[in-house]
Amino acid sequence: VTALASTANVMRHAFSAGIADYRAIFTWRSWVFGWMVRVVAQVSFFGLIGLRVADDRSAFYLLIGNALAVAAQAGVFSLNMTTTERWAGTLPLLVASPTSPVVVFAARGAYLAVDGALSAVLALFIAGPLFGLHLPWPRVVAVIPLTGLVALSAYCLGTFLAGLVFRFREINGLVVNTTYVGLMAACGVNVPLSYYPQAIEWLAHGLPLTNGLLAIREVFHGDAVGSILGHAGAEALVGAAWLTLALLTFNRLASRGRLDGSLDYGA
Amino acid sequence: MKGFLAGFNLELRIIRSGPDALLPLFTAPLFTIIFLAIVRNGGRHDLQPDALMAPVLMTLWWFALFQGGNLITGDRWQGILEWALAAPTSFATVILGRVAAIMVFGFVGFFEVWGIGELVFGVGIPFKHPLALVLTIVGTMFAMAGTAVVFAALFVLTRNAYTFTNSASFPFYVLGGVFVPIAILPGWIQPVSSVIFMSWSADLLRASLKPEHIHDFWGRLGMVVLLGAVSFAIGRAVLALVLRRMRVTGELATA
Numbered sequence: 039v040t041a042l043a044s045t046a047n048v049m050r051h052a053f054s055a056g057i058a059d060y061r062a063i064f065t066w067r068s069w070v071f072g073w074m075v076r077v078v079a080q081v082s083f084f085g086l087i088g089l090r091v092a093d094d095r096s097a098f099y100l101l102i103g104n105a106l107a108v109a110a111q112a113g114v115f116s117l118n119m120t121t122t123e124r125w126a127g128t129l130p131l132l133v134a135s136p137t138s139p140v141v142v143f144a145a146r147g148a149y150l151a152v153d154g155a156l157s158a159v160l161a162l163f164i165a166g167p168l169f170g171l172h173l174p175w176p177r178v179v180a181v182i183p184l185t186g187l188v189a190l191s192a193y194c195l196g197t198f199l200a201g202l203v204f205r206f207r208e209i210n211g212l213v214v215n216t217t218y219v220g221l222m223a224a225c226g227v228n229v230p231l232s233y234y235p236q237a238i239e240w241l242a243h244g245l246p247l248t249n250g251l252l253a254i255r256e257v258f259h260g261d262a263v264g265s266i267l268g269h270a271g272a273e274a275l276v277g278a279a280w281l282t283l284a285l286l287t288f289n290r291l292a293s294r295g296r297l298d299g300s301l302d303y304g305a
Numbered sequence: 306m307k308g309f310l311a312g313f314n315l316e317l318r319i320i321r322s323g324p325d326a327l328l329p330l331f332t333a334p335l336f337t338i339i340f341l342a343i344v345r346n347g348g349r350h351d352l353q354p355d356a357l358m359a360p361v362l363m364t365l366w367w368f369a370l371f372q373g374g375n376l377i378t379g380d381r382w383q384g385i386l387e388w389a390l391a392a393p394t395s396f397a398t399v400i401l402g403r404v405a406a407i408m409v410f411g412f413v414g415f416f417e418v419w420g421i422g423e424l425v426f427g428v429g430i431p432f433k434h435p436l437a438l439v440l441t442i443v444g445t446m447f448a449m450a451g452t453a454v455v456f457a458a459l460f461v462l463t464r465n466a467y468t469f470t471n472s473a474s475f476p477f478y479v480l481g482g483v484f485v486p487i488a489i490l491p492g493w494i495q496p497v498s499s500v501i502f503m504s505w506s507a508d509l510l511r512a513s514l515k516p517e518h519i520h521d522f523w524g525r526l527g528m529v530v531l532l533g534a535v536s537f538a539i540g541r542a543v544l545a546l547v548l549r550r551m552r553v554t555g556e557l558a559t560a
Contacts, residue, residue, distance in 0.1 A: 063467060072472035080475035086485040087340075091347035100343070211325040219335040228339050229346040 048137045049145035056146040059122065060153070077157050081105045081165040084228065089169075098171050098258075103227035105162035106254060109185050110225075110247040111218040112154025113192025116147035117200045121210040133292050140288035144197050144281075154189040155182075180257045184270055188250035191277030192221070195246050198280050201288035204295060221247050246280070249273040308394035312402025320372070320410055329367040333414045334421040336360040340484065341426050353428050354514035357418055359484040362507055364414030365449045366477065370470055372407045373453025374460050376400060377544075381461065390548065397541060404453045408446045415442065431514050437522055438513040441506060444526050448502040448533025454540030461547050482507045502532035 064073065084104040088097030123129040132139050159182055166173060195217075203213050222228065224238060225248040231239045242248045253269035256262075320326045340356035377400070380386040390396050422428040432438060460466035478484070480494065481503030487495055498504045505528045512519045550556075 068468045072468045076472040076475050079479050083475050083479050083484070086479065086489060087343060090485050090489060091344055091349045091352060096347055209324050212328050212331055215328050216331045216335065219332045219339075223335045223339050223342075229342045233342060233346050 045137075045141055048141055052142045052145035053148055056119075056149045059146075060149055074157065074160060077108050077161045078165050080108065081161045082168070085165060085169045094170060097169050098166075100228060101166055101169055101171055102162065102255060102258060103251060104222070105158050105165065106185060106188055106247065106251050107158075107218070107222045107225075107227045108161055109154040109158035109189040110192035110221050112150050112157060113189045113194075113246065114196040114199075114214055114218045114221070115150050115154075116143075116193050116196035117203065117210060117214045117217070119143050119147045119200055121207045124207050133296060138289055139292045140197070140201070140285055143200060143288070144284070147197070148193065150196075151186070151189040151193040154192070155186040158185050158189070174258065174260065177257055177260065180266070181254055184250055184254050184257070184266075184273075187270060187273050187277070188247055188254075191246035191250065191273050191280070194277045194280035194284060198284035198287065201284055201291045204288075204291050221245060224248075226251055243272070244276060244279075246273070246276055249276060308398035309402035309405070311394070312399035313406045314402075315399075316403035316406035317410075320406070326372055327410075328371075329364040329411070330414060330417060332367075333360045333364045333417050336363060337418045337421045338425055341422060341428060345426065353422075353426075354431055355484060355511050357422050357428070357430055358507065358510040358514065359478075360418050361415050362445070362481070362483045362503060362510070363474075363478060364418075365408070365411040365445065366481075366483075366503070367474070368407050368411035369404075369449045369453035370456060370473055372410075373404050373450075374456030374466065374470055376403055376453075376457045378457075378460050378466055390552075396548070397544065400454065400457065400544070401450075404450045404457075407453065408450050411449070412442070412446060433516050434513040434519060437519055437526075438510070440526060441509040441513055441529070444529040444533065445502075445506040445510070448506065448529050448536060451533040451536030451540060452502070455536050455543065456540075458540050458543035458547055461551075477501065477503065480504070486511075500532065502529050502536070505529045505532070 081101055081104045084100040085097045088100040123132060132142055162181065162185075163173065196214075199213055199217060203210050224234070224242045225231075225245055226242065227247070231242055231248070234242075249269045250273035253266045253273065256266045256269065337357065337360045340359055341353060344350070344352040344356045377386065380389055389399065392399075419430045422430070460469070463469060479490070480487075480498045481501045482490075482498060483503060484507075486508060487498040487504045490498060505525055509519070509522070509525050509529070512522075
């Protein structure tokens, strides 16, 4: 019980530190007029492509997919955590501390999942009506927890990848961006999964976003609750699997940096 | 010229030493696949050239915004801005050389997009008006370089350029008509779009890949070059102002 309380305490402090970081980057004005404008523009960009390519239906498909992709995108941003610690010079201290680094990193960046879910829901509810997307009330409320689930699932993938790139900060931005654009390409965001070869379709089901997005599309179609819950369950399983992988590998990968001294600035 | 070449070579080395700088060259193939998949899935094979030109412009814009925009801020962080300014070579010439190197790197995206289109979908770039295409690309790179100088000058002034760089991608892709012509945008946005050089570039790039005659080519290319020249002039003036102010207030270093 003491160990659990201690871990919870570390997570609480790490989460607070993450929030403080975020507040140093964004004021509410820069979040609304900078970040949110970008997010709404990003979703609208694809909505406009849908209109140009075909019709409203095509635009709605792209709008919903790309709004949800924002949740996954912010979740994957958790990868930046290790680089931030390294730049701040606190990474060696964290690894040397008795607390497991993965606990600190997982908690510290958790605000990104919250931010991603909030940004995605707002983007959908702002850009959607601009394009004439009907938000079926009260069914549409289900989109909020499902978006949160997608953000969390992507966050778990991001934490796993953070362990992999722990010692290679020079490729951190590269991994972040290729991962989220890769998710946009493979997870049924812009074209149905059936468009791609079978192997990619299977692979996509093992990635965050795919199953959660299927659930959200079914919410809009008014499909059966059982089917929606099935896709949501699959999304939760995928997230849990990536988190388990992160827990199994993160500390081992981090401790390699202790052996070869690559944790510090100079490495 | 020596300063320009020194800046050019310096930037090539900087880019080579940091793989993160090459980020857009990794995302361009993915965006190419996304855009081509959308138009082909929608049965609009006529829009394939547009789907190929969008990631080319996005790649150039990313290089101008992130790599070009952070030039001086990066020097300031590393504490080398004072040395660069104290050198007898004109600082603006060195910056120009560095921006030119960035744009050359950005142009690699064109061939990359072409290759991915061929490899994945068997779709190449249709060279219907090759001269118009080349001239438009050169004009676009010139205007992108001018924009990068403006960003570089403005970012020194901001406390946190990260917020702006992170936010200035998709709004400009929409306003610049990177994929969708600005004629589709609401009427009240179109005057804003028309002063963004990318909207002229994007239209011309698309037109140069289609068999139809390009209406008023020279006039439209002239607008790209004019808007690029205006950017250069603004960037140069802001840069001179900012650096003079920093010298006076002693804020050249990241104190």
